């Protein structure tokens with residue numbers, strides 16, 4: 001046997017870690033400092049199972065004061081913290097690195113709804129509240145909290161704000177940033193910034209709130225937020241339509257905007273291959289329309305939703321008229337307006353099951369991109385052509401929030417090729433090809449999922465030196481010792 005000899009530096013780190021855990025146990029109680037592998041496991045792998053890290057501890061504070069105590073202990077003993085909400089993120093931002101030296105700070109015990117002010121149309125919630133619980137609390141008061149993601153049962157408000165999440169209602173209500181009025185944040189020096197203002201106007205200097213939103217846990221720990229509520233619509237009416245081309249889908253979008261304006265709350269695009277993928281993996285979710293343009297054409301399906309404040313009959317009549325006119329103008333091939341809540345839910349389930357159908361089909365190359373809406377049709381046709389030329393047989397799974405200019409432009413392995421081999425060989429060159437096309441059209445390489453650890457190198461490639469320098473300056477100012485989520489978003493900013 002070979003004895004392991006501990007170096008003085010290792011002994012010092014071990015002592016610091018022991019002292020850190022002791023401080024955390026004193027602040028949180030033994031049961032909320034998880035060190036056993038089995039207890040830590042759910043916190044160490046991301047939702048897409050791309051990343052698995054190690055942690056010296058998983059910490060579960062139950063109040064803002066406890067979060068501040070954890071940050072103070074981390075500062076004292078020089079431990080990096082990775083904040084984690086529902087762990088549904090798509091960029092590996094909530095997964096610690098492989099060193100085992102970082103601690104995960106889970107917000108899953110910060111779950112209180114602190115206040116609901118119906119007259120001000122605001123709700124104040126703690127960061128670990130599940131999005132679905134916030135929606136339910138708003139609904140109980142006759143209000144709508146419109147942020148809506150397929151992960152809403154598990155993702156948290158803190159995570160939604162940290163990633164500036166989008167989802168299906170951005171077209172009408174904006175993304176998470178647009179729905180937030182105020183924040184409470186534990187800063188890198190373990191202070192509590194109480195920015196829980198419930199104001200729609202507040203021009204008093206730099207907007208600190210907007211710095212923390214979308215920062216993916218690299219600048220501070222969001223512990224609570226004031227969110228905007230909306231009036232509950234009388235009814236929502238959903239339809240699916242088929243179109244021959246993406247440009248036709250864009251014409252339908254323009255028509256829907258002109259006719260329905262703010263009543264248009266959803267406009268989702270699905271390439272016909274998405275419909276086929278759903279059909280083969282979730283056969284109970286049936287598209288009631290035939291492939292547009294015959295079996296050899298590509299074609300797209302579009303899901304539209306209007307939310308009407310007058311009545312369901314009013315919304316339905318508006319949607320039916322819109323689709324009839326679009327059909328007369330040759331924009332739409334065919335359309336069905338949902339006849340029941342169940343049918344409407346099936347239409348949405350088809351859209352929301354695309355990522356799950358993709359996962360069942362095998363590993364694939366994903367791109368969450370944003371483009372000016374006017375550039376999307378040309379982007380899809382030219383990028384589809386470039387991919388087909390380089391990876392013959394690759395299957396294009398293109399879907400997304402067309403009304404927001406946000407595409408999930410994903411590529412499945414050719415039939416018969418091992419998906420893991422395809423991913424290994426194609427991912428890097430395909431990302432480069434797609435992001436170059438996006439960048440050339442003034443688009444973004446991350447529309448709603450963020451940068452996390454997945455796109456750190458891509459961010460460095462596509463942001464200008466001026467933008468990178470400003471981002472680094474912000475990180476250094478707010479988190480000088482790189483305490484929060486090191487290695488995420490921007491690569492190793494220099495510590496002064």
Ligand code: FAD
Pocket residue numbers: 047082083084085086087088089090092093094107127128148149150151154155156157158159160161162163164165166167168216217218220221222223355448449452485488
């Ligand atoms: P986590 O995954 O736990 O963390 C995400 C990032 O936020 C990490 O960098 C983490 O460090 C940071 N963070 C978390 N909490 C805090 C906090 N309190 N303070 C500071 N930083 C924090 N996303 C969309 O935008 N639109 C969609 O339509 C969408 N659909 C999805 C559908 C499915 C089925 C799934 C699984 C995910 C989907 N997502 C979507 C991605 C994901 O749900 C969102 O990114 C969500 O906002 C993440 O929330 P979370 O609580 O799970 O955060």
